[in-house]
Amino acid sequence: MSDRPDGPADISAHFLSDRIAALYPKAGTADADADEIADITDAELVVETGELVPMPPRARADEDDPARESDIDRWGRSENLRALTRKMYDPLYKHWFRVEWEGFEHLPREGGALLVSNHAGAIPSDAPAIMHGIETELGRNVYGLAENLFRAMPIVGTLWSRSGGVPAHPDNAFRLLHDERQLVLVFPEGTKGTGKHYSNRYQLSRFGRGGFVEIAMRAGVPVIPIAVVGAEESMPILFKSPRLAKMLGLPYFPITANMLMLGPLGLVGYFPSKFKIRVLPPVHFDVAPNQERYSRSRVMDESERIRRLVQDALYDMLRRRRSVWFG
Amino acid sequence: MRVLVTGLSTYWGGRVAQALEERPDVEVVVGVDTRDPSVPLERTEFVRADSSYSILSRIVRATNIDTILHTHLIVDSTQTSGRTLHEINVIGTMSLLAAAGMAGSPVRRVIVKSSGLVYGSNYQDPYFFREEMPRTRPARTGVERSLLEVEAFLRDFADDNPHISVTLLRFANVLGNFIDTPFAHALRRSVVPEILGYDPRLQFVHEDDVVGALMYATMHDTPGVFNVAGDGNLPWSDVCAIVGKRRIALPPIFTAFANEVPRALRMWDLPPEALMLLRYGRSVDNSRFKRAGFRYRYSSAGTVEAFAQGLRLEGAIGDTNPTYKYQREVEDFFRHSPAVVRPD
Numbered sequence: 001m002s003d004r005p006d007g008p009a010d011i012s013a014h015f016l017s018d019r020i021a022a023l024y025p026k027a028g029t030a031d032a033d034a035d036e037i038a039d040i041t042d043a044e045l046v047v048e049t050g051e052l053v054p055m056p057p058r059a060r061a062d063e064d065d066p067a068r069e070s071d072i073d074r075w076g077r078s079e080n081l082r083a084l085t086r087k088m089y090d091p092l093y094k095h096w097f098r099v100e101w102e103g104f105e106h107l108p109r110e111g112g113a114l115l116v117s118n119h120a121g122a123i124p125s126d127a128p129a130i131m132h133g134i135e136t137e138l139g140r141n142v143y144g145l146a147e148n149l150f151r152a153m154p155i156v157g158t159l160w161s162r163s164g165g166v167p168a169h170p171d172n173a174f175r176l177l178h179d180e181r182q183l184v185l186v187f188p189e190g191t192k193g194t195g196k197h198y199s200n201r202y203q204l205s206r207f208g209r210g211g212f213v214e215i216a217m218r219a220g221v222p223v224i225p226i227a228v229v230g231a232e233e234s235m236p237i238l239f240k241s242p243r244l245a246k247m248l249g250l251p252y253f254p255i256t257a258n259m260l261m262l263g264p265l266g267l268v269g270y271f272p273s274k275f276k277i278r279v280l281p282p283v284h285f286d287v288a289p290n291q292e293r294y295s296r297s298r299v300m301d302e303s304e305r306i307r308r309l310v311q312d313a314l315y316d317m318l319r320r321r322r323s324v325w326f327g
Numbered sequence: 328m329r330v331l332v333t334g335l336s337t338y339w340g341g342r343v344a345q346a347l348e349e350r351p352d353v354e355v356v357v358g359v360d361t362r363d364p365s366v367p368l369e370r371t372e373f374v375r376a377d378s379s380y381s382i383l384s385r386i387v388r389a390t391n392i393d394t395i396l397h398t399h400l401i402v403d404s405t406q407t408s409g410r411t412l413h414e415i416n417v418i419g420t421m422s423l424l425a426a427a428g429m430a431g432s433p434v435r436r437v438i439v440k441s442s443g444l445v446y447g448s449n450y451q452d453p454y455f456f457r458e459e460m461p462r463t464r465p466a467r468t469g470v471e472r473s474l475l476e477v478e479a480f481l482r483d484f485a486d487d488n489p490h491i492s493v494t495l496l497r498f499a500n501v502l503g504n505f506i507d508t509p510f511a512h513a514l515r516r517s518v519v520p521e522i523l524g525y526d527p528r529l530q531f532v533h534e535d536d537v538v539g540a541l542m543y544a545t546m547h548d549t550p551g552v553f554n555v556a557g558d559g560n561l562p563w564s565d566v567c568a569i570v571g572k573r574r575i576a577l578p579p580i581f582t583a584f585a586n587e588v589p590r591a592l593r594m595w596d597l598p599p600e601a602l603m604l605l606r607y608g609r610s611v612d613n614s615r616f617k618r619a620g621f622r623y624r625y626s627s628a629g630t631v632e633a634f635a636q637g638l639r640l641e642g643a644i645g646d647t648n649p650t651y652k653y654q655r656e657v658e659d660f661f662r663h664s665p666a667v668v669r670p671d
Binding site: 065067068069070072074075076148149151152153154155156157158166167169171172175 | 450451452453454455457460522523524525526528558559560561562564565568569579607610626627628629631632
């Protein structure tokens with residue numbers, strides 16, 4: 001992190017254009033890549049004699065497949081679309097939410113890690129902010145795990161998947177963390193977190209059944225707890241309509257302050273609350289990876305411990321916060 | 328090695344028999360089917376059976392078969408009625424396994440060609456099915472149900488006959504220029520369907536890799552269940568772009584109902600299983616078969632690309648599929664007449 005400015009305030013301001021430039025290779029380099037791919041393919045064809053030759057390391061070889069037309073990877077993620085979203089989201093990130101990071105150095109530059117954060121806002125505003133910050137600043141992809149309900153929705157599901165969303169199936173998480181050594185973001189509170197009433201703000205709900213701990217143990221990666229302040233106030237839920245939710249098949253149907261003030265625009269219009277994101281030191285589990293199952297009590301203990309860490313960090317950050325809008 | 332191939336007259340049976348004939352370590356190839364073979368064969372002996380394969384035990388005993396290659400499972404429900412499908416898949420496999428497991432049976436190896444259809448396609452699915460993962464929703468179509476039944480028989484059979492090595496291969500969607508699968512069929516038309524708002528991740532396996540995989544499992548002792556699919560996956564929009572076809576969107580609700588119109592107009596004929604794939608897709612983890620030593624010639628995208636190239640060739644010079652008509656008398660003459668000089 002040597003080339004990072006000291007002040008965390010404008011952490012996202014730099015490198016963004018470099019990142020985007022890196023995503024669009026110049027015409028000349030594309031040819032060189034193609035040649036390289038052709039070489040690899042030739043080398044692999046030698047194997048046809050039936051001998052057992054060790055496979056090349058699990059590189060993301062299939063995305064470099066010359067037959068491919070688009071840049072959509074095996075997880076359905078499109079780097080071009082991601083870059084476009086980043087470009088569009090950047091002003092919101094910098095000037096609307098004015099996101100500020102603490103403890104950014106706890107994020108690993110390589111290797112898999114499970115990022116675990118609190119979740120808030122009727123339509124959660126924390127996930128894009130975390131993903132944006134890490135992708136622009138650290139230059140690493142973040143895959144966001146979410147309810148597989150998204151996948152079932154036409155258009156929304158496709159866009160969600162193109163921009164890095166992955167259904168929260170334990171096997172998907174394991175592959176991303178263990179096989180591909182990626183950063184994976186998960187909100188263990190799930191819809192209990194986003195669907196909570198404004199009066200319960202910053203009160204962490206149950207962290208599921210601790211499934212995220214088991215996934216991290218199995219994948220042999222650390223959990224990195226993250227506390228986000230600001231998302232609660234960006235779209236507070238004032239009322240909920242269980243009947244409408246049931247009718248529409250949604251986990252909850254919120255009436256937000258944004259909707260009352262802005263009407264239908266309130267669905268997309270966030271309040272400009274000041275975002276502060278604190279990354280806590282990684283939590284390592286001293287267990288053997290790749291086990292069939294892990295002690296349930298140990299999993300629950302660790303889950304509760306991480307929940308406490310995030311909760312305490314939130315309380316600490318709220319103690320220091322002077323204003324919802326200015327931090 | 329003395330091999331029995333079921334479904335000799337299907338595309339797979341014929342191709343596998345041709346490949347087996349070329350192997351010097353395969354002494355005898357016997358093929359059974361209800362219809363005449365559709366490809367020229369050199370030394371494969373063809374026996375016509377009824378669809379439930381009731382004469383199999385006699386054949387197995389008489390010819391001292393040690394390896395059975397069961398390619399005769401129907402996975403495309405547009406090809407046949409539900410009743411025939413059940414008869415061929417379920418009853419046929421039952422008779423086959425009964426013959427293979429009878430007392431004093433010479434059979435030591437059974438290889439079965441199943442399909443990734445057994446995993447289904449649902450929004451709750453993992454992105455990459457491993458062989459031991461169950462499907463997330465019960466099967467709703469006849470093909471899927473029959474294949475699940477077949478696989479259950481096979482598991483029991485393997486448990487009851489520990490001395491027989493049982494290999495079950497589950498193939499992804501097959502594409503190739505000589506095989507008519509639902510997707511190959513759809514991609515040959517000028518417009519192809521999609522479901523509005525969905526762009527599912529799909530996997531394909533090339534017809535040559537299918538034959539290669541069946542041959543690999545026959546020639547090497549690889550007991551167990553294996554997914555067979557080209558590396559990687561690609562969205563349906565990519566598939567259509569590679570083949571160069573325009574897409575027409577079906578509505579995301581009442582899809583099956585809306586699909587009836589283009590079906591009636593013969594724009595495409597997609598079975599319900601393929602229609603489900605156009606919503607949530609399916610990918611499998613193909614690494615277990617690779618660890619067993621198998622090497623694919625085509626990736627998923629490479630399969631689509633090869634198919635597209637074949638289509639272009641066809642467009643330029645017409646049908647490249649050679650036609651063949653089986654004539655029993657002619658075949659009998661060349662195989663068995665003392666007048667024919669055979670190299671020994």
